[in-house]
Amino acid sequence: MKLVEHLGKRLLARGGIPVPRGEVATTAEDARRIAEELGGPVVVKAQILAPGRGKRGGILLADTPEKAQEAAASLLGRSFEPETCREVLVEERLDIDRELYASFMVDAPKRRLSLILTRHGGGDVEEVFRERPDEVVVAPIGAFERFYPFKGRELALQMGLSGKAVVKVGDAITKLVAFGRANDCRLAEINPLVITKDEKVIAADAVMNVDEDAHFRLKWMKEFGLSMEEERPRQPTERELEAAEIDRVDYRGSVHYQDLDENGDVGTVTVGSGFSITMLDVLGNFGLKPANFCDCSGSPPADKVYKSCKLVLGIPGIKAFLFVSGVMTQDLTVTAEGIIKAWKELKPTIPFLVKLAGNRDREAYQMMVEAGLPHVYPRETPVETIVEDCVRLIEEGGR
Amino acid sequence: MSILVDENTRTVIQGATGQGGRRFIQRMIDFGSPPVAGVTPGKGGEVVEGVPVFDTVKEAVEATGCNFSSINVPPALVKDAAFEAFDAGIRNIFMYAERVPLHDAMEIMSYGDEIGATMVGPNSPGIVSPGKYRLGGLGGDKEYVAEIFRQGPVGLCSRSGGMTSTLGYTISQGGLGMTTAVGLGGDAIIGSPFTKILPMFEDDPETRAICMFCEIGGTMEEEAAELIKSGRITKPIVAFIAGRQTLPGFRFGHAGALVEKGRGTYESKVEALTSAGVAIAKNLQDIPVLLKRALGMDENEEGA
The missing domain is CATH 3.30.1490.20 (ATP-grasp fold, A domain)
Structure with a gap:
């Protein structure tokens, strides 16, 4: 977060x-x-x-x-x-004398914490990282290591500071470590950390990435009105808001929806997050542009599946609809029920292709064939074959 | 042989009496590899699906000789559960929960590494050694699991939970099978990233080829490539890397630039793994084909 x-x-x-x-x-x-x-x-x-x-x-x-x-x-x-x-x-x-850089982060591959410090803070700090690595202090901190104030002063000295700045910046570094630990920070970056002309040390900016999974012990999240909601790189679209609502009203299963390409060829609902990302790649391999991403998994009730299908079928301009699952542990007859409802009710005029694989997939297949769905594939069919069919159907202008 | 779990594994389920724990136990019984003990503080003396429940892991170890802990408690309690298992002398732990705080995972893995423990997860669906042992519910109902995970020479490890079964099935359908399939867990800090799991497969005499499901983000694949290049891993590897079409979100802050050094992207992973001699599958269907080629098998040959 x-x-x-x-x-x-x-x-x-x-x-x-x-x-x-x-x-x-x-x-x-x-x-x-x-x-x-x-x-x-x-x-x-x-x-x-x-x-x-x-x-x-x-x-x-x-x-x-x-x-x-x-x-x-x-x-x-x-x-x-x-x-x-x-x-x-x-x-x-602020009446700035110098601009420093200080950050605290979790070094995930090394399973420990890390401090990154340099006396050359400001907007061009990445250039300093690249061009002058010898003027950047990287200090690992063990997961259980006590960080005493003297350590902060040593690091301030290593940054090339002297005099009172060693004490004041050292103190800020020590407090930054305690702060990052107490607030479950993935990253707590201060750039610049300013030394003013009257020798005060002040954080002139704050870049924080806090682990929302620790929400149960971060009491201030509630105070600041923050929740564990998914992060988005931009303002949500109408359909994304609608998907969030579909997800919210029933806690069972989850719907992760994102609009991708306004000129996309295919609307998709996929099951399983890793599989959903994989499907985007496979579509790309066959020259198709996915209009959206919609992962509907985690044993959702039939109604949630139905609503997700309805939402995706409503994307303007799509030339085909694909519902494909990875090999899942959830009961797929429930998923099939939702798909059949969407098919019967919305009577889509574009190709409508479905493959479910995993738990009870044979029953689910039978249900969908009996309901008259035109392109239902058994578990054995590779997803690549289905995408090829999809390309052909679009070219032929068929259903 | 196989890695992590086999017919000698004696599992204790921490968090045995909750809904998730019960389902986990049922799935293991269903496969024919029931856990030997359960632990739920305050519920010692109860029995879940025939499995005796204890108040503490220490008691469970003394009474049943369990040597593997499956941690099925909610995310906020995982750290305490892991340290309880370590303290009771257990050196193999599995963590199921999603959304375990990163700082907790850091403490668990840091301490576990120090004492020489083997850890899988958090955010992992389970581990299955076909024909021998299943920890958790990978593959679903009994009649399906044998079709999805056939026994054979491939070691399968996946960063994505759902893709563990999908790839297991792709490999089985392609006429091969697995020694062990393991969902590594989807988080930034996990017990066994590729650099820890690959040596286990390398040292397992029955594993003759390895399949990795990779994703963009993090530097786990690049580190694996370094390990392979060092000569520690000699068995052939086939990798699928998901996320080529996914646009990365913008980077936040500057520290990442110093740490990642341009790694973490699809291109960086392809480059690193290819230069280490790993075969990259572009489509899922290419995976069994490439594995058979690596094993010196004919494309239509079954088994091995």
């Missing part, structure tokens, strides 16, 4: 890491009021997740409340593909 900057900063502040004074605004007037209250020059920052925000014009400086209002007005509602800016963070502008 990725957190927008202002939520990440609220959490950091609770972890004892100082952040700039500021507040979130959803209207330009609000932004003006906040700037007035802060007094002095401010920064107005689009609250979006996509990277490269600064370079894409998502961070604006404003010297007066009027300018802050203008800046907010220009950001709010603006599209930052694939997102749209709905909130801005209005913050005091």
Whole structure:
């Protein structure tokens, strides 16, 4: 679960890491009021997740409340593909002396934690990673290793800092480790970690990826109104929202739906997540463009299967419909029931191809053949053969 | 032989009395490989499907000599259950639950590695050594499982749960069979990534070829390629990599750039595995064909 900057900063502040004074605004007037209250020059920052925000014009400086209002007005509602800016963070502008970089992350392959630190923070930090690896400190932390404050100071020294900065940055590093552990962070990145002219160390940005699977011990998720919902790379489409609703009203089984290509040839419902991803590749191998992704698995009731079929059959412009499963453990006669209902009720005029494989698939096959479905395949048929048939049916313009 | 589970495995089910645990036990009995014990704190003395239930793993070990723990508790409780099994001296654990917190998985695997334990999961559907032992419900009802997982010379390991059965069936239908099929688990930190499972298949005398189901994301396949190149794995391998048509989401933050170094994509995995001598199947149907070729068999030949 990725957190927008202002939520990440609220959490950091609770972890004892100082952040700039500021507040979130959803209207330009609000932004003006906040700037007035802060007094002095401010920064107005689009609250979006996509990277490269600064370079894409998502961070604006404003010297007066009027300018802050203008800046907010220009950001709010603006599209930052694939997102749209709905909130801005209005913050005091820091008097920056230096910009550092500090991140905490889970190093999954090594089954431990890792700190990445450099004194060359800011927008070009990836260039520093590439060009000057000797100026990047990577410090592994064992899963059970105690992280004492002296360790933070040692690392600050390794970053090339000196004097008071060693103490203050060392303290921030120690707190970052404790913070990342306490909040189940996959990643907690501060870039830049600012040292101000009056020698304060302040987190000027916060990039947090928190493990939503730990929701039961992250009490603040509820407070911030966050749930375990799936992440999407962009705003959901109408059909995606409808699919989420189909999934929500019945807890049995799950529907994962995504629109893929507006000009897609085929609408698909697939069973099994790994299998669903595999099917996209197989369709591509035969030159077909899938219009959507719809994984309907985990023993869903017939009604959920029916609704998923209905949703996919409603995609405009598709030339065929495919319902294919991997070899599944769920009772496929229930799945077949849902497919048959969709077929009978919607009387599709495009080719409608179905293959179910796995538990009780022979009974499911019989049910669908008896119901008069035109293209039902037994378990033995390779998915490649079905896709070939699909291509042929589309070319022939048949059903 | 086979890996992980065989006729000598004595399994204890942690979380035996819940709905999921009961179903798991039924599936194992159905296959003819019943667990020897169950554990549910507070329910010691109960019996589930003929399996005695204990309050602690320690008691179960003392009473039944169980040597393999299947952890079937909800995700929030998996860490505690795993450490209880380790503490009771069990060195083989399997974790079924989805959505185990990443930091918990990190602690379990880090400690398990330290004490030399073998771990599978979390988020794994199970393990089956055809003809010998089934942990969990892979393959479904009894009359289906023998058709889906035939006995034979292939070691099958899959990052996707559902694809374990799908590939098992593809291999069986193609006229081959398996020593062991294992769902590795779909999470970022799992007990046995490819780098741990491949050496087990390499050291198993009955396994003569290996099939890997790979997915984009993470660097598990690239690390496997390094291991193969080192000479530790000499048996022929066929891999299918899913996700070629899937667009990756945008990267969040900068740290990933330093860690991944361009790895994790479909292209990177194909390149790494190909350069290690692994045959890549483009379609599912190519898998048995490539496996037979690797085994020096005729395309229409059965068995081996």
